[in-house]
Structures are given as C-alpha cells and as structure tokens.
Amino acid sequence: MSKYNAPAAVPVARNKPAMNEPVIRTEKLTRAYSMGENAITALREADLTVHAGEFVALMGASGSGKSTLLNLLGLLDHATSGEYFLEGKPVSSLRRDELADLRGRRIGFIFQNFNLLARLSAWENVALPLAYRQGEFKHQDQLDRAREALARVRLEHRVEHNPMELSGGERQRVAIARALVTQPAVILADEPTGNLDSNTGVEIMRLLKELNAEGRTIIMVTHDASVARNASRLYHMRDGMLKEDE
Amino acid sequence: MLGVVIGVASVIAMLALGNGARAAVDATFAGLGADQIQVGQRFTMQDGEFAPFGENLTYEEGLEMLDAIPLVKRVEMSASKTLKARFGRASIEITARGVTADALEGIIESGDIQPVGWAGDAAITAEDLIADGRFFTTDEILAGAPVCVLGYQTAFDLFSGDDPIGETIWIERTRCTVIGVAVELEYTDVTRRYQSNPNEALLMPISTMIQELYDEEPSVYTTAHVTDAGRIDEAKDQIAAYLREKHQIEQDADGNYLDDFDMTTRNDILGQQQEAARTFSLLLAAMASVSLIVGGIGIMNVMLVSVTERTREIGVRQAVGAKQRDIVYQFLLEAVFISASGGLAGIVVGILTIPLAAALNQGTALLLPGSIPLAFGVALVTGVLFGLYPALRAARLDPIEALRYE
Numbered sequence: 342m343s344k345y346n347a348p349a350a351v352p353v354a355r356n357k358p359a360m361n362e363p364v365i366r367t368e369k370l371t372r373a374y375s376m377g378e379n380a381i382t383a384l385r386e387a388d389l390t391v392h393a394g395e396f397v398a399l400m401g402a403s404g405s406g407k408s409t410l411l412n413l414l415g416l417l418d419h420a421t422s423g424e425y426f427l428e429g430k431p432v433s434s435l436r437r438d439e440l441a442d443l444r445g446r447r448i449g450f451i452f453q454n455f456n457l458l459a460r461l462s463a464w465e466n467v468a469l470p471l472a473y474r475q476g477e478f479k480h481q482d483q484l485d486r487a488r489e490a491l492a493r494v495r496l497e498h499r500v501e502h503n504p505m506e507l508s509g510g511e512r513q514r515v516a517i518a519r520a521l522v523t524q525p526a527v528i529l530a531d532e533p534t535g536n537l538d539s540n541t542g543v544e545i546m547r548l549l550k551e552l553n554a555e556g557r558t559i560i561m562v563t564h565d566a567s568v569a570r571n572a573s574r575l576y577h578m579r580d581g582m583l584k585e586d587e
Numbered sequence: 588m589l590g591v592v593i594g595v596a597s598v599i600a601m602l603a604l605g606n607g608a609r610a611a612v613d614a615t616f617a618g619l620g621a622d623q624i625q626v627g628q629r630f631t632m633q634d635g636e637f638a639p640f641g642e643n644l645t646y647e648e649g650l651e652m653l654d655a656i657p658l659v660k661r662v663e664m665s666a667s668k669t670l671k672a673r674f675g676r677a678s679i680e681i682t683a684r685g686v687t688a689d690a691l692e693g694i695i696e697s698g699d700i701q702p703v704g705w706a707g708d709a710a711i712t713a714e715d716l717i718a719d720g721r722f723f724t725t726d727e728i729l730a731g732a733p734v735c736v737l738g739y740q741t742a743f744d745l746f747s748g749d750d751p752i753g754e755t756i757w758i759e760r761t762r763c764t765v766i767g768v769a770v771e772l773e774y775t776d777v778t779r780r781y782q783s784n785p786n787e788a789l790l791m792p793i794s795t796m797i798q799e800l801y802d803e804e805p806s807v808y809t810t811a812h813v814t815d816a817g818r819i820d821e822a823k824d825q826i827a828a829y830l831r832e833k834h835q836i837e838q839d840a841d842g843n844y845l846d847d848f849d850m851t852t853r854n855d856i857l858g859q860q861q862e863a864a865r866t867f868s869l870l871l872a873a874m875a876s877v878s879l880i881v882g883g884i885g886i887m888n889v890m891l892v893s894v895t896e897r898t899r900e901i902g903v904r905q906a907v908g909a910k911q912r913d914i915v916y917q918f919l920l921e922a923v924f925i926s927a928s929g930g931l932a933g934i935v936v937g938i939l940t941i942p943l944a945a946a947l948n949q950g951t952a953l954l955l956p957g958s959i960p961l962a963f964g965v966a967l968v969t970g971v972l973f974g975l976y977p978a979l980r981a982a983r984l985d986p987i988e989a990l991r992y993e
Contacts, residue, residue, distance in 0.1 A: 412987050415906070417905075417906065417986045417987050417990075418987055437911065438910040438911060438912070441905060441908055441909060441910045441911075442908060442910065444905075444906065444907070444908050445907055445908015445909075446908065450906050450907070452990070456899065456902075456903045456906075456990065457903075458900055458903060458904075469903075469904070469907050470907040470908050473904075473907065473908040473909045473910070473913055474908070519907065
C-alpha cells in the first residue's frame with residue numbers, strides 16, 4: 342500500500358537539508374565548449390544561490406547562456422569548472438546513472454514544448470518518473486500519485502486522455518503534474534509559456550505562482566519580462582555572465 | 588522480419604529432418620537386428636551398367652559359413668527369380684523365392700509384414716502366418732524337396748478358391764506340391780502397401796530352387812546371425828576372412844582387399860543415414876544462419892530508425908530519471924518483440940514446410956515438441972544480438988542533444 346498520504350498541497354518537506362542550506366548553490370560554475378579550434382564559454386563563473394520556497398527567474402536573450410545554466414542545474418550536463426551543490430551535496434563527481442537517479446528524484450522539468458510522450462496517457466506521462474525507480478512504486482501506487490498530481494493541476498477529468506486529445510494549456514499542466522509527482526527539491530521551467538497563447542500563458546503562470554505559494558522552489562528561464570515579473574527574484578544573463586537584478 | 592521467419596522455419600525443418608533421420612534409423616533397426624550381418628555379392632558399375640562383380644556368393648558357402656565361423660549361430664539365405672507357375676489352365680508369372688527353414692522367423696523379426704488387421708502389439712508367431720497346411724521342415728530344405736508354400740493371392744490366382752493343399756503345380760518345367768498357404772498379409776508401413784503386394788508370393792526350399800530352376804549356381808542373399816551382438820564386428824571380420832580365402836581375393840597396392848561381396852550391419856546403416864541427414868542439415872543450417880543474419884540486420888535497421896525517430900522521447904525519459912540500463916531494456920524489448928513475432932511466424936512456416944523438406948531429403952522428418960521452444964529461442968537470441976547496438980546507441984544519447992532534437 343502507498344505510504345504516501347500527504348496532500349499535494351503540502352510544502353516540500355522531505356529530505357530537507359540542514360538549516361539555512363540552500364536548495365541550489367553554485368560556485369563559479371563554468372561551461373565551455375570547444376568548437377573546432379575555438380573555445381566558447383557559454384557560462385562564466387556563475388554564482389547562484391536559491392533557497393527553498395523561492396521563485397527565481399532567469400532572463401536573457403537567446404545565446405546568453407541561460408539554457409546552459411538550466412541544463413547544469415538540471416543535472417543534464419557537467420560543468421567544465423566550478424561546483425554545483427544540490428541540497429548541499431556536490432554533484433560534479435557523480436556518474437551518469439547517479440545523475441539520472443538524482444534527476445528523477447529531486448528535479449522536476451517543465452519544457453517549452455511540453456515533451457509529453459504521445460503514446461502514453463496523461464497519467465502514464467505523469468507517472469513516468471516513478472516508473473523509473475525500480476520496484477519503489479507498484480502500479481496502483483503510480484496511478485494514485487499521478488491522479489493526485491493531475492488533480493493538483495485541475496486535470497482530474499483527463500487522467501486517461503492522450504496528449505493529442507488535450508489543448509496546449511492542458512498539455513503543459515500534465516507536464517507540470519509530471520514535475521510535481523516526485524515531490525522534487527526544485528522545479529526547472531524552461532520557457533513554460535513559450536508555446537502557449539497569452540491567456541493560457543497567464544493561466545499557467547498563475548498555477549506556477551500557486552505552487553510556489555505552497556512552498557515549491559521554482560527556477561524559470563524566460564525571455565519575456567511580463568512572465569519574469571511573476572518571480573520573486575530575477576537574474577539577468579548576458580554573454581554567459583549571470584547578474585541579479587536589484 | 589522475413590529473414591527471421593525464414594531462419595526460424597529453417598531451424599524447425601533442420602531439427603525435424605535430424606530427428607526424422609534418427610527415427611528412420613530406428614525403424615531400420617526393426618528390419619536389421621543388432622545380431623545380424625547381411626552379406627551379398629558386390630555390384631559395381633561395369634561399362635555403364637550395374638552388374639555383379641567377382642565370384643558368386645553361393646548357397647554352399649552360406650552353409651559352410653555356419654560351420655566354419657563359431658560366432659555365427661544361424662544363416663538365413665534366399666534367392667529370387669521371376670518364373671511362370673501353372674495349375675490346370677491357370678498360369679501366372681511370379682517372383683519365386685527360395686528360402687531357408689527359418690524364413691518365417693526372419694520375416695517376423697523384420698517387422699515389415701503382419702497379417703491383415705493384426706492387432707497392435709501382440710507378438711506374431713510363425714504359425715500365425717500360415718493359413719492352411721504347414722511350412723517347410725529343415726529336412727525338406729536341405730534335401731531340396733519339391734514342395735512350395737503359396738501366398739494368399741497366388742493361391743487364389745491359381746486355384747480360384749479351391750483347396751490347393753496337396754495339389755501339384757508346375758513351376759516352369761518342375762513339379763511342385765503345395766504344402767501350405769499363407770494368411771493374407773499387409774505391410775506394416777502403410778506407404779509400402781501401394782508399391783507391392785506381399786500376398787503375391789511363392790516360396791520354395793532354396794536348395795530345390797537352385798537345383799531345379801537355375802541353369803548355373805546363383806548368388807544368394809545371406810543374413811548371418813551372430814551368437815553375441817557385442818562381437819558383431821569380430822564376426823564380420825571372420826566372415827570377410829573366410830570369403831576372401833574362398834574367393835582368393837587379392838589386395839591392391841595399398842593393401843586394400845578387392846572384395847566381391849558387401850556386408851551390412853545396423854551400424855553401417857546408421858552411419859549412412861546420419862551422413863545423409865547431416866549433409867542436408869548442414870545445408871539448412873547455412874540457410875538458417877544467412878536468413879537470421881539478414882533478418883537480424885533488418886531488425887537492427889528498423890530499430891536504428893526507431894531510435895532516431897524517438898530521440899526526443901529518449902531525452903524526456905532520461906530527464907525524468909531513466910538510467911542507461913532502462914533505455915537499453917526498452918529498445919531491446921522492442922527488438923525482441925519484433926524477432927519473436929517473426930519467430931512465431933517462422934515456426935508456423937517451418938511446420939508447413941516439413942513435408943517438403945522431407946520429400947527433398949527422400950527421408951522422413953519428425954517434429955519433436957522440444958524443437959519449437961528451441962527455434963523460438965533462436966529468434967529471441969537474434970533479437971537480442973541485433974537489437975543491442977541500436978539499444979546501446981539510444982542509451983548513450985546525450986540528454987541535452989536528445990531533448991533539443993526536432
């Protein structure tokens with residue numbers, strides 16, 4: 342039986358780091374690519390600290406390095422130098438599968454293009470991160486948790502639908518439910534409203550703000566100032582340099 | 588996929604032929620006991636014709652063999668010739684057979700023939716084969732008595748239903764008294780029933796036949812029974828030595844005897860059958876391998892396309908926590924699913940082609956239940972082997988690249 346009984350609205354409390362330990366802390370995080378003979382530094386000595394419950398927006402033009410930073414924070418990429426502490430633990434020495442495991446447990450992704458799997462139903466998409474934790478969740482467990490997460494994004498009536506049968510806003514809400522289902526330490530949103538019309542975009546931003554109000558830590562990348570205004574803190578990126586707005 | 592179908596079908600046919608050859612050998616065992624050595628005059632190609640070679644193997648030599656070689660406990664001999672038989676106005680052409688005293692036991696041991704409608708497993712005795720009268724005595728055989736035993740059909744053809752026992756018939760220009768009539772017989776092997784009729788028979792003592800119906804001493808077909816089946820090769824050597832001395836067989840430059848006789852034992856037949864089955868199985872194995880490799884490459888190609896088409900999906904799965912192992916499993920499973928479908932189809936096709944393969948091999952094919960899981964296993968292994976590379980390629984995708992893939 343499921344040991345999970347907490348309502349989805351409860352603030353993130355599991356695996357709580359030591360007092361005052363930020364969820365995310367980077368020290369001079371740098372990512373350089375070699376393109377032929379030229380080295381391109383996409384991210385230059387970024388220092389970023391995000392505490393639990395914060396809503397941080399990263400703004401910048403395309404090519405400014407904001408996606409590079411988000412990939413590093415999402416454990417999809419290795420830094421060239423510097424260190425990244427996720428919930429106090431350095432990640433630079435972790436191997437590929439350890440990163441995958443940590444990603445599945447502690448990070449929730451929301452993408453611009455939703456990235457739902459077309460052949461899976463809404464709830465199966467939501468339960469996907471649980472399915473990759475071998476043996477931890479039985480089928481019924483996965484379904485229960487996915488239902489709760491879908492209820493939280495007000496899609497309890499779309500549990501068995503396929504992504505193709507859903508509107509853009511509904512698809513993004515399924516994706517948000519997928520990011521919520523594991524109770525992650527941080528939700529990383531990459532242009533979450535970029536593929537939506539403005540009304541739907543506003544709706545999604547309202548949902549993210551609600552989740553933040555419930556205690557979720559959110560880091561969002563956007564180039565849209567009106568979207569970025571929803572965040573409690575704002576960083577600007579330019580030419581790989583990270584700078585916080587006052 | 589088609590490759591896997593053909594490959595698995597070949598595996599099924601291959602196994603069936605192998606098993607069939609083995610079963611055919613087993614069936615041959617029934618005809619040739621473990622204690623028997625068949626000896627006959629050698630036939631060779633001479634001027635484009637298949638003709639007897641060297642000296643005849645005579646009736647006397649067969650009898651002497653029994654005395655001269657202690658390991659031989661019994662010798663059956665027979666000689667056949669097509670002749671005219673006549674009674675009153677009735678006249679037929681028939682293959683008469685000169686036999687020794689234990690001919691009926693030999694027929695029973697061969698297992699080739701049974702009384703019509705004989706019930707399953709019950710043992711047949713010599714008495715069961717005779718409907719009226721009796722069979723030859725040893726004295727009659729040795730003395731060359733002018734007596735004969737008729738097959739069921741032959742008796743009817745000559746006597747039209749009258750009792751033939753005690754009547755005298757003419758065989759060519761020799762008089763012969765009918766002392767027995769056989770029961771109606773049939774071949775145990777159904778397919779042979781269409782080829783010849785065991786009821787068209789006329790048996791005589793072999794000595795009578797040789798004295799009266801041959802112009803010169805014929806070659807006889809001899810079956811020697813040894814006292815100990817375990818020493819059959821020893822007995823074979825002794826028979827060879829005896830006949831080589833009798834026929835003054837010479838050796839060629841390499842020391843091989845230029846024998847004018849051939850000997851066959853159960854082991855010899857086993858060897859020949861296995862040789863034939865092995866050759867055909869090898870052919871099928873080659874076909875199976877080529878088909879499976881072609882099919883495997885097809886699967887690999889399909890899977891590589893699938894991996895490419897689903898690059899984004901792989902990226903998503905990696906982002907939500909799929910480890911390399913998880914991705915490998917996913918794509919391996921799909922490859923195995925394809926090969927398993929092909930395998931199932933192949934098993935059906937294989938079963939359907941068994942009769943054809945058997946006909947080509949001029950042998951029997953036998954499908955054992957164990958062959959099906961084995962063939963299916965071959966399909967699964969093909970799926971795993973050829974699915975591994977695409978699956979590994981999928982698992983090694985960079986999640987960032989994969990997520991960005993359009």
